[in-house]
Amino acid sequence: MAKKASRKASANTGRGGEPHQNVSGDEQYLTTNQGVPIADNQNTLTAGPRGPQLLEDFIMREKITRFDHERIPERVVHARGYAAHGYFETYDCHSNLTKAAFLQDPKVRTPVFCRFSTVAGSKGSPDTARDVRGFAVKFYTTEGNYDLVGNNMPVFFIQDAIKFPDLIHSVKPAPDRDFPQAQSAHDTFWDFVSLSPESMHMLMWVMSDRAIPRSFRMMEGFGIHTFRMINAKGKVTFVKFHWRPKLGTFSLIWDEAVKISGADPDFHRRDLWQAIASDDYPEWELSVQTFTEAQAAKFDFDVLDPTKLVPEELVPLTPLGRMVLDRNVDNFFAETEQVAFCPSHVVPGIDFSNDPLLQGRLFSYLDTQLSRLGSPNFHQIPINQPRCTVANFQRDGQMQMDIPAGRVANDPNSLDSGVPRESHEHGFQSIAVEESGQKLRMRPESFADHYTQARMFWISMTEPEQRHIVGGFAFELGKCHEPKIRRRMLGHLKIIDGKLARQVATKLGMNESDADPIKPAVKVGECRPSSPLSQYAAPPESLSGKKIGLLTTDGVEAKLYNALLKAAKSEKATLEVIAPTIGSIATSAGKEVSPDHFVTGAPSVLFDTIVIAPAAQHADKLTSMAAAVDWLRDAFAHLKIIAFTEPATPIFELAGMAMDADEGLVNLSEQTVNEYVAAARSFRIWEREPLVR
């Protein structure tokens, strides 16, 4: 097994290598990859000071060749992602449900590596694009690696894996012009999904706030497919996996997301990195919905259909344990880029179902790793290495890192003693399910209802959430140039809900009668709202994990500044100071403060709530800046809680805004900081929205 690369070394020290040192051991040498010390890393070998370069310069050639080969193919989907290390702790012994080792002992901490991602955009695309987010967790268990490769939405666009390349080609940039990047708002995507009614439920999720999360730390995660668990006695249970964030589930507003894409394309990764770097570790609870095959047979949808969810009113969540992310990666490429998730990586106690999307995924991920990482030995890359013994007779291949000893590479054998043997008792055993039937290409009839759960999602939303869904559809369809696509989609929306279709039609300048007549394959069923689907029906009132932006100037009132700092700390929020320039300012008590940002570099979209508190004698520094006025206007338009002091009055005047427009505007002094914090916990003033948009 590889020795861990030295954490202290900043240079590439090679596999298990120590930094090269001089004889006295106090200095680190730069070397070639062969370990030869380098005397000059600034100049290529030439014939004379102004002469041609010499081919024999192995140092220059090695360095440039290595550079030329730095990139590996980015992931074909989920290319843009960010990850962190952490651990998983089970609350209890879940032996009634599963024999999986990591779910037995509450005293055991199982290491995890968790990668969040967008789906459509390439590696350099902005974090806040409207998209599904990947939520992939690798558990390094004592019985091998278990990968739970999920998303932040509980359903998917398609029912059969064979449609995946078409779905992804439709959302990716068009092959002739190579745009648009990281966007679904274009003809090919809407043409494809409007011709695939099975996408309707997922489209409701993707047009909702869920597709523009506030933070990875404030996102739910779902395994989507139905899986099976089996316990030591052979009892089998169907399960659906859910991750719920401790901070609650929050989202951006579309206009905010668009502006953040420009102001900070790394918004989500920066947020996760900063939280972990400042020891504010994000946490999620892992739960399952459990049901038997007999129960599943009574549901009015098929649990093998990945476009359906199991409402929590039907099957409540059973909490299993918690995941904490507490360590940023040391090297993005080595860890985040090279991590290889595969839904086929399961451990004894967990098994698959016949969900046709899952079955296709079981093939795809291993195959993609071979293309991306280039070798069947990808499991030997440190981030992919199991933390338990790996012992078998597979051998050779590109980049073999181990040096297996002995003459035997076959099983069974009687030539070597002490070689690994299969174990019926401990080994992974597929659940012995009986399967029979004709060989055919056919979608089951039980998958035919594409509208009932889409409607359930719609009627479960609060009014603001419904507004945003309408806005999402109108924006995306408005970007389609083909009127027939809009007409077709309107036909689908009419089946989901009349009000939804009417509102989208109005925003598109269409009439309901423009909708294509579409006949559902089966009658749309009755459904009731399911409250856990709404993010804002009962959100946690909390500032935890959120960011307060304080726009101020030199001479900021010291007592107020200290009170805000204290409040932020006790709320587990962050206070960041924004000043006219990045140069130091001093409080009224003379204490030096280094601003975190200057106002043109940090628009208010980067903060959850804002305070505008310039010193009276320097307020003109802000009023002379258009960015400061936009700061206020945007925060108001994004429904944020805004606190201000008297010297901020001219900024309100320039913005043409009243200082008492609603209860989200708080006149701030050292004494009213608590009042402001209480208001800010509510996150947004939804009643303001119809007035500003």
Ligand code: HDE
């Ligand atoms: Fe993936 N998916 N996917 N997917 N997926 C990949 O594997 C694929 C699907 C998901 O952070 C690829 O390593 C097929 C559903 C995540 O590294 C690839 C189908 C769900 C990640 C692939 C699906 C996901 C991927 C690309 C249709 C939610 C990122 C690179 C059957 C449950 C993992 C890679 C990471 C990545 C194939 C559908 C989640 C090509 C064929 C449904 C979170 O193998």
